[in-house]
Each structure stands twice: as C-alpha cells, then as structure tokens.
Amino acid sequence: MIRLLHTADWQIGRNYARFALEDAAALADARFLAIETIAQLAVQEQADVIVVAGDVFDSQTLSDRSLRRAFNAMAGFTGPWVLLPGNHDAALSESVWTRARRLGCVPEQVHIVDKPDPLELASLRLTILPAPLTQRQTYHDLTAWFDQASSPADHVRVGLAHGSISGLLEHIDSHNQIDQDRATHARLDYLALGDWHGTLKVNDRCYYSGTPEPDRFRNNDSGQVVLVELDGPGALPVLRIVPTARHAWFSLAHELSDDMDLDVLEQALANVPEQSVVELVLDGQLSLSGFERLNTVLGQAEARCRAWSCQQDNLRLAPTEADLQALQADGYLRAAVEQLQKLRTDTQDPAAQDALLILASLLRDKGDRHAH
Known part of the structure; x- marks a missing residue:
C-alpha cells in the first residue's frame, strides 16, 4: 500500500499588500510554516511520498532567500517530494526552478518534474505522470499524453496536473484545461490536481487538494491537504481530508x-x-x-x-x-x-x-x- 500526501498552491512569496505591514508579513510567513506542517503531518501519518500539484511559488521573481527557505522547510520529511510547475511558477527556459538548481538549494529527496516524462519511484512501485506548465497559459490539455504513457504492471499510476477541469471549473476563455475523464482514459489510480484553491472532489480518483493556507475571502473549503491510500494498481483510493490552516x-x-x-x-x-x-x-x-x-x-x-x-x-x-x-x-x-x-x-x-x-x-x- 502507498500512502500519498497531496497538496498544491503553496504560492510561496505571495504579497498581502491590502493589510498592514505587520499582518502582511505574518501571512506570508504562514505559507513557509505550512510546508513545515505538511512535512510533520507526512511523518505522523507515515506517508511514503508528498506530491505538490503546481504553484509551489507565487512568481518567477521570488527572492533567493525565500527560495532557499522554502526548500529548507521540507527537511522535516525525508521521503520523496514531487513538485510540479504551475501557472505562477511555469517551467520557462529561465525560471524559479532553474534558479533553484543553480543555487544548489534543492534537497536530494525533492524531484522537480518540469518535463512531461514519467517519474518511476521503484522502491514504492509508483509511477507519477506529470503535466508541468511550460508557460503561464495553454489552451490544450497537457495531460493528454498520460493515455499512452507506459508504466510497470505492478506500479500504481498517479497523475499530477495543474489547471481547470473541463465541464466543472472551466469558463469562457478558460485556459490550462484538463479532461474530467482523464483518470479513466489514462488508467490512473489517482489524479492529483492543483489550481483551484479549495478541496474539491472531481470523481473517486480525482481531487483538488486546495491550498494548505487560505489566501482569500472565499468559502471554498481551503486550508487542507488530502491523504491518499493506494492499495495497489486498480484499487479505489481511500482519502482523508486533513486541515492545516493557521489562519481562517x-x-x-x-x-x-x-x-x-x-x-x-x-x-x-x-x-x-x-x-x-x-x-x-x-x-x-x-x-x-x-x-x-x-x-x-x-x-x-x-x-x-x-x-x-x-x-x-x-x-x-x-x-x-x-x-x-x-x-x-x-x-x-x-x-x-x-x-x-x-x-x-x-x-x-x-x-x-x-x-x-x-x-x-x-x-x-x-x-x-x-x-x-
């Protein structure tokens, strides 16, 4: 059995200019503390892997100090972290991700999936299929390649994507669309999504985790992560929603x-x-x-x-x-x-x-x- 912790939309470096300086600084700091909370939760729940479905960082211009601090905050969980570029931190030719590598601040256990290639974690018998954004907006489904992607027969298949589920969250001129039946078409055991800041069920095998720390006045069930138990290829995932917010x-x-x-x-x-x-x-x-x-x-x-x-x-x-x-x-x-x-x-x-x-x-x- 694989125990997976699904989170997304950390948006490290977010600015809270509408509030007083002291309060804005505390809210920005809470996003770093959320990473530490997630690491502690993963240890407590004996998770095997943490997947972050996009928008780890709020912008490409994040300071070097904040970049280092974010990766340092992951030290509490020594298992694999899988980080997907989203629309705020897209995998451009020169990006926050390339800068992190250049600074040498990416820990050994952290996998940055900035290319649409399968990530095989052999010791877990887990294959992760990522759909990284390589630009802020795209109008074709970046998860389409999942359908033809191969993986070892004994591996659990997990998709990782960031965008709007077609027919559910799309709107006029919506971008970064994802087929709501992708989990079925691609034979995924679970599809971990980011972009919507609240926890949201798409179907039994597909969820948005939401942001672990609320960041707006919208009643959308935010401030949580999703713990997922995957008993093996083909088995339905068993999910538990866990609150993580410091500030409602x-x-x-x-x-x-x-x-x-x-x-x-x-x-x-x-x-x-x-x-x-x-x-x-x-x-x-x-x-x-x-x-x-x-x-x-x-x-x-x-x-x-x-x-x-x-x-x-x-x-x-x-x-x-x-x-x-x-x-x-x-x-x-x-x-x-x-x-x-x-x-x-x-x-x-x-x-x-x-x-x-x-x-x-x-x-x-x-x-x-x-x-x-």
Whole structure:
C-alpha cells in the first residue's frame, strides 16, 4: 500500500499588500510554516511520498532567500517530494526552478518534474505522470499524453496536473484545461490536481487538494491537504481530508441600527477564532452612544485577529436628542455639535463624523471628571 500526501498552491512569496505591514508579513510567513506542517503531518501519518500539484511559488521573481527557505522547510520529511510547475511558477527556459538548481538549494529527496516524462519511484512501485506548465497559459490539455504513457504492471499510476477541469471549473476563455475523464482514459489510480484553491472532489480518483493556507475571502473549503491510500494498481483510493490552516479567513457584513444589532455583531465577532483574517463591512446608522460602543467592540475584535479590514463608509452617525443632552453641550459647543451633524448629513464627509465623535468623547471625558 502507498500512502500519498497531496497538496498544491503553496504560492510561496505571495504579497498581502491590502493589510498592514505587520499582518502582511505574518501571512506570508504562514505559507513557509505550512510546508513545515505538511512535512510533520507526512511523518505522523507515515506517508511514503508528498506530491505538490503546481504553484509551489507565487512568481518567477521570488527572492533567493525565500527560495532557499522554502526548500529548507521540507527537511522535516525525508521521503520523496514531487513538485510540479504551475501557472505562477511555469517551467520557462529561465525560471524559479532553474534558479533553484543553480543555487544548489534543492534537497536530494525533492524531484522537480518540469518535463512531461514519467517519474518511476521503484522502491514504492509508483509511477507519477506529470503535466508541468511550460508557460503561464495553454489552451490544450497537457495531460493528454498520460493515455499512452507506459508504466510497470505492478506500479500504481498517479497523475499530477495543474489547471481547470473541463465541464466543472472551466469558463469562457478558460485556459490550462484538463479532461474530467482523464483518470479513466489514462488508467490512473489517482489524479492529483492543483489550481483551484479549495478541496474539491472531481470523481473517486480525482481531487483538488486546495491550498494548505487560505489566501482569500472565499468559502471554498481551503486550508487542507488530502491523504491518499493506494492499495495497489486498480484499487479505489481511500482519502482523508486533513486541515492545516493557521489562519481562517472570514468575510462578514452587518447592518446596524440599534443596540440589538450591536449585540449580534459582538457575538459574531466573538465566534471568530483567534488569529483569523477578517474583512468586515458595516452599514446603517448609529447614535453617538452606539458608535462609542461599536468602537470598543471593534477594538476588542481586532486585537484577537491576525489581520483586519473594516469598511465603515456606509455607516452613518445619527445623534439623538438624548445623546446631545447626555453630552451636556450648550452654547457654542451645542452649536458646534449641531453644525458638524448637519455637515455630516449634507456632505457625507467622514471627517465631519470623526470630528463629531472626537468632540463627543472629549465632552464625555469632561463630564466624567466633573462627576468624580
């Protein structure tokens, strides 16, 4: 029996410029840590081989340091690693792969399958048929040669490819297409795919593993690897999906109008696991006291998250008469509050809202000091 760990779309070197520098660096670092996690998992599960179905690297311009660091992270598993070039790291005549070889940083147990030739791992009685991308986009099926490829009769046949399954993930002008019946046509025991960033079953012998570390706000079952048991040529594979993500990604939207809505938001944010990546969009309107509570709720939630983005442009400030009375603003201060409120209403200028909130905070602080 062969125990194979299938992963893909590591995209080492990915940039997270939409987030603060500290958070972006941590998310980039998590992708290196994912390699270490995969190595540890392979040892724990007594895997025989790890296959990576494309997009190991995010670009051809990855720094030498990051290139070395990625291969160093594989040290925890001393069995064979089989790495396939995808569309982000295609096997060009001069590529991230040729540079890795030139730097001498590719470990002995790592096989870079950058040519469409069978890789025979005789000790495992396993033949891997790779379909490396030699350019970023192609409009013919690079797995077609699998059908005529020979392998020893006692070997398990595993295909390794990166692209869109025809009839399932293809769209207008889609590229890098793969026949959804390739496993049957090529007599494959398993076809390991990359490109789709979530775990996805095509059929009993064909899966996308997805990326081991989520990288976008899409509910596509990402952050996992696939453990595959192959009992011999012709036997159906037995699969187990294993979570590997350090940082879950959540996209949330809430409309706020009163304290009850704030209660719902507070509970929703409390349910988000620590160290998650959160994108929050807020809409509606709140009183001054509501905004003050909101700022506390958001501050507490942001402190628990690894990365945070909150969009409040469509959330309006609507002070009530009770708000103004509670501020104990009179004379010119009350006039200033009312003028800021009018400016905020008429122009939708966020600066007016910020000024009003600051003034309210100062007045409340003054009132608290007088009370004591």
